[in-house]
Amino acid sequence: MTKWNRKYGEAGTRLFGDAPNTLIATQVPHLHPRPQTVLCLADGDGRDGTWLAQQGFAVTAVDLSEVGTVQARHHDQVAGVTVHRIIADLADWQPPRTQRWDLITMSFLQCESAVRQRVVQQVRHWLQPGGYCLIEGFSSQGLTANTEGPKDSDLLYDRETVQNWLEGLIIHLCEDAQVELDQGISHVGTGHVIRVCAQQPT
Numbered sequence: 001m002t003k004w005n006r007k008y009g010e011a012g013t014r015l016f017g018d019a020p021n022t023l024i025a026t027q028v029p030h031l032h033p034r035p036q037t038v039l040c041l042a043d044g045d046g047r048d049g050t051w052l053a054q055q056g057f058a059v060t061a062v063d064l065s066e067v068g069t070v071q072a073r074h075h076d077q078v079a080g081v082t083v084h085r086i087i088a089d090l091a092d093w094q095p096p097r098t099q100r101w102d103l104i105t106m107s108f109l110q111c112e113s114a115v116r117q118r119v120v121q122q123v124r125h126w127l128q129p130g131g132y133c134l135i136e137g138f139s140s141q142g143l144t145a146n147t148e149g150p151k152d153s154d155l156l157y158d159r160e161t162v163q164n165w166l167e168g169l170i171i172h173l174c175e176d177a178q179v180e181l182d183q184g185i186s187h188v189g190t191g192h193v194i195r196v197c198a199q200q201p202t
């Protein structure tokens with residue numbers, strides 16, 4: 001059984017809480033033009049995808065974990081929403097050639113750098129003109145600090161590197177911040193995160 005299937009299987013509750021990611025919840029209401037379609041990358045057991053669908057968006061979500069996705073579908077059903085959930089590895093997943101989204105979110109995809117680079121560099125091909133991208137993840141600043149997040153540099157984000165991966169997009173926000181996390185049973189306490197809001201030029 002893969003690491004994420006085991007984690008979701010053992011959690012007994014939504015692993016990162018029921019509330020959506022803070023960056024997504026605070027930025028989405030201010031995006032202009034208002035998105036209609038959302039691609040939620042690495043949505044796990046679905047806290048962001050469910051919330052985005054509750055806001056009225058047409059949501060597609062992708063995650064590697066079958067167990068997390070089954071749990072996400074259950075939460076969608078309880079919330080009375082529909083999310084198009086796809087179980088796939090973002091190392092090589094490709095949407096249909098002509099499909100584009102108004103908003104792409106990616107919260108806490110903590111996997112090897114090569115996969116994250118590939119995904120972030122694909123964002124420009126998967127966004128509509130004027131579409132937005134929101135990314136949050138643990139930063140390399142946390143490596144030396146006694147804070148939340150992985151202690152393997154290959155799993156962590158570096159602000160300047162991500163900015164380079166997003167070349168061609170308009171960067172509205174790209175910060176590396178120390179924050180207080182209160183997300184379910186897993187991300188609780190002080191953490192260093194990068195938070196990004198970028199936009200495809202029109």
Ligand SMILES: C[S@@+](CC[C@H](N)C(=O)[O-])C[C@H]1O[C@@H](n2cnc3c(N)ncnc32)[C@H](O)[C@@H]1O
Pocket residue numbers: 004016021041042043044045046047048062063064065068088089090091106107108109110111115
């Ligand atoms: C820290 S969890 C975050 C889940 C969710 N975004 C949230 O914040 O609640 C990381 C997620 O990334 C997924 N993941 C890791 N590597 C992946 C890959 N190569 N392709 C797709 N999903 C992946 C895992 O299955 C897991 O659900």
